[in-house]
Amino acid sequence: MTHVRPATLADRPALRAIQAASLDSPQPSLLDAGLRGAATVLVAGREPTGYALAVGRRPTDLVELAVAPDHRNAGRGSALLESLLARGGAFRLTVRADDERARRFYERHGFRLEKSLPGYYDDGDGLRLVRQPDSASDDAAES
The missing domain is CATH 3.30.70 (Alpha-Beta Plaits)
Known part of the structure; x- marks a missing residue:
């Protein structure tokens, strides 16, 4: 099972690398705002292999969900999404x-x-x- 935890500022370099490798139009400033507490950022793995960025509540907007290319198809995206969904709403x-x-x-x-x-x-x-x-x-x- 994939370990999912809240992101920390120390995760920033790894998450930015995942974002750049995974998204067509990466927005580093959006991820940085999330890491500063403006959003929920969950990380897959003790050493980040993926992340989910969600904003607001009622409804919650899932803004980004990204998994590093060499860690895909191993359930990390599902684990991240299920962790967000478990919060309800x-x-x-x-x-x-x-x-x-x-x-x-x-x-x-x-x-x-x-x-x-x-x-x-x-x-x-x-x-x-x-x-x-x-x-x-x-x-x-x-x-």
């Missing part, structure tokens, strides 16, 4: 419309298409995916 995110692999990944974790976003990216369309909480388990978590 609604979640939303945006994926490229032509990224079937990402879309299937999120659908396996309960996300569903909310709407198409034509021209969302400079070079293509996006899709907004949402995951609504199970009302019974969410009510219990808020009690």
Whole structure:
């Protein structure tokens, strides 16, 4: 099982490297803001092999989820996402419309298409995916 923990500022160099290797349009300032406490940043591994960056609540926006290329397909992305989802509440995110692999990944974790976003990216369309909480388990978590 993959160990998931909150990120620290000491993780910054490793997370920036993962971000640069994994994302089409990395935004280091976004990750830096998260590490300074403006967001939730969870890390897979004692030595970071991936991270999830989430902002807000009601719903929570999953802004970035990235796993280092040589650590993919080992459950790290799922472990990060499940750790976020365990906090409860609604979640939303945006994926490229032509990224079937990402879309299937999120659908396996309960996300569903909310709407198409034509021209969302400079070079293509996006899709907004949402995951609504199970009302019974969410009510219990808020009690």
